[in-house]
Amino acid sequence: MFGALVIAPQALDSASASASADAFNSPALSVASGKYPVAVVTTTGAANPLAAYVSPISSATRLFYVKNFGTVAIKAFTLSVTGTNSATFVIKRCTVGANFTAVNICSDTSSPVTITAGALSLAIAAGSTQSLQFSPSKSTTATISVSVSTSQVRTGIVTNS
Amino acid sequence: MKLGISPAIAGRYSSKIVKIAIFATAAIGGTALASSSVFASLNAEGHNVSAHSVSTGTLKLTHAASSATGLTGGFTTPITLMAPGDTINRYINITQGGTLDGAALTLKVADAAGTTLTTDATNGLQVTVTQCSVAFTATTGACSGTTTTALATISANGLLTAQSLTGVSTTAAAVSYLKISLALPAGSELTSNGVLPVGTVQGVTSTLTWTFFETQRTATNTNS
Numbered sequence: 001m002f003g004a005l006v007i008a009p010q011a012l013d014s015a016s017a018s019a020s021a022d023a024f025n026s027p028a029l030s031v032a033s034g035k036y037p038v039a040v041v042t043t044t045g046a047a048n049p050l051a052a053y054v055s056p057i058s059s060a061t062r063l064f065y066v067k068n069f070g071t072v073a074i075k076a077f078t079l080s081v082t083g084t085n086s087a088t089f090v091i092k093r094c095t096v097g098a099n100f101t102a103v104n105i106c107s108d109t110s111s112p113v114t115i116t117a118g119a120l121s122l123a124i125a126a127g128s129t130q131s132l133q134f135s136p137s138k139s140t141t142a143t144i145s146v147s148v149s150t151s152q153v154r155t156g157i158v159t160n161s
Numbered sequence: 162m163k164l165g166i167s168p169a170i171a172g173r174y175s176s177k178i179v180k181i182a183i184f185a186t187a188a189i190g191g192t193a194l195a196s197s198s199v200f201a202s203l204n205a206e207g208h209n210v211s212a213h214s215v216s217t218g219t220l221k222l223t224h225a226a227s228s229a230t231g232l233t234g235g236f237t238t239p240i241t242l243m244a245p246g247d248t249i250n251r252y253i254n255i256t257q258g259g260t261l262d263g264a265a266l267t268l269k270v271a272d273a274a275g276t277t278l279t280t281d282a283t284n285g286l287q288v289t290v291t292q293c294s295v296a297f298t299a300t301t302g303a304c305s306g307t308t309t310t311a312l313a314t315i316s317a318n319g320l321l322t323a324q325s326l327t328g329v330s331t332t333a334a335a336v337s338y339l340k341i342s343l344a345l346p347a348g349s350e351l352t353s354n355g356v357l358p359v360g361t362v363q364g365v366t367s368t369l370t371w372t373f374f375e376t377q378r379t380a381t382n383t384n385s
Contacts, residue, residue: 018376018377018380019220019261019376019377020220020374020375020376020377021220021221021222021259021263021374021375021377022222022372022373022374022375023222023223023224023255023372023373024370024371024372024373025224025235025236025237025370025371026370027237027368028236028271028273028368028369028370029236029237029239029240029368029369029370029371030239030240030241030366030367030368030369031239031240031243031249031278031286031343031366031367031368031369032239032240032241032242032243032364032365032366032367033242033243033244033278033345033362033363033364033365033366034241034242034243034244034363034364035357035361035363035364036244036352036363037352037355037356037357037363038352038355039354039355040354048355049354049355050354050355050356051354051355051356052353052354069355070363070364071242071364072242072244145353145354146353146354147351147352147353147354148351148352148353149349149350149351149352150245150246150347150348150349150350150351151347153244153245153246154244155246156244156245156246156247156248156345156347157244157246157247157248158247158248158250159247159248159249159250160231160232160250160252160300160301160302161231161232161233161234161238161249161250161251
């Protein structure tokens with residue numbers, strides 16, 4: 001049980017003295033929020049770059065990873081891909097829930113699916129990655145950004161505890 | 162009584178001598194009066210055989226986590242990893258443990274850490290207090306009795322100032338069953354390229370002290 005008994009005169013004047021009581025928790029209740037910083041990296045074990053991926057790349061097909069460096073899962077993210085020299089990109093993913101194990105090879109043996117940059121409904125658990133395959137039309141300096149809005153974070157949960 | 166002094170001296174100090182004589186006479190006379198039964202007086206007293214008991218009441222307020230299975234987190238068990246849209250319900254029993262009725266029950270919160278959870282009135286924690294007329298149901302937290310709103314939704318920032326709790330009993334010996342709901346609003350933060358936005362509510366920890374406070378009932382004047 002938490003609380004305290006306090007009977008404290010509120011004034012020295014006996015004509016107006018009164019008692020009061022309070023009850024409070026000790027120690028204090030710790031309330032912490034999670035986080036969901038997500039970034040594009042070239043290896044699954046990479047550290048958070050804290051920046052968009054910007055780098056000259058050839059026209060070769062390659063894999064990138066969208067990694068959730070946070071503690072809260074996301075259900076979607078928004079991908080933006082641009083390139084200099086008027087380059088275009090073919091972006092592919094595996095079946096939802098699967099990842100590339102190598103270029104054009106999905107972990108579930110499914111065939112890669114072409115997607116368009118923008119809002120992608122691909123869930124990423126905290127600390128996990130989602131692989132994507134990029135094929136630039138020509139050599140270019142690519143800028144690959146990813147963002148997460150609050151509406152793309154996992155659905156809110158009501159907990160009775 | 163004869164005074165052995167010369168007439169000259171007596172004439173010079175006649176007024177003082179007269180005063181001394183008067184005082185001496187009065188002193189002697191007073192002594193005589195005190196020992197005389199002519200001036201005796203009578204006294205009387207009355208008292209209660211059984212002593213009159215006068216006692217004070219007590220004003221005692223305590224709170225404790227619900228004892229219902231699954232609802233025992235109270236203000237003790239830490240809340241972790243809240244995400245936008247999450248709501249955590251904690252169940253608290255308030256007991257008026259004294260013999261006096263209380264009045265003007267309020268609730269406020271203090272945050273020793275002072276994070277955006279309590280400094281941001283819009284994106285930070287939102288608090289609602291709901292009362293059930295009976296103990297909340299174990300695990301589900303459902304109310305099988307009558308539900309009333311003791312405190313409409315207010316930001317934790319707003320609750321830094323004491324707020325009145327409506328309908329929560331301050332009657333001596335009463336127990337009130339409260340559900341404290343802490344919600345993190347969906348908000349509109351955009352997190353880009355692994356960088357948390359400035360002023361984010363992500364990844365912060367507040368330490369909250371919840372204080373219930375009441376005064377004694379209005380003092381009374383009784384003829385009895």
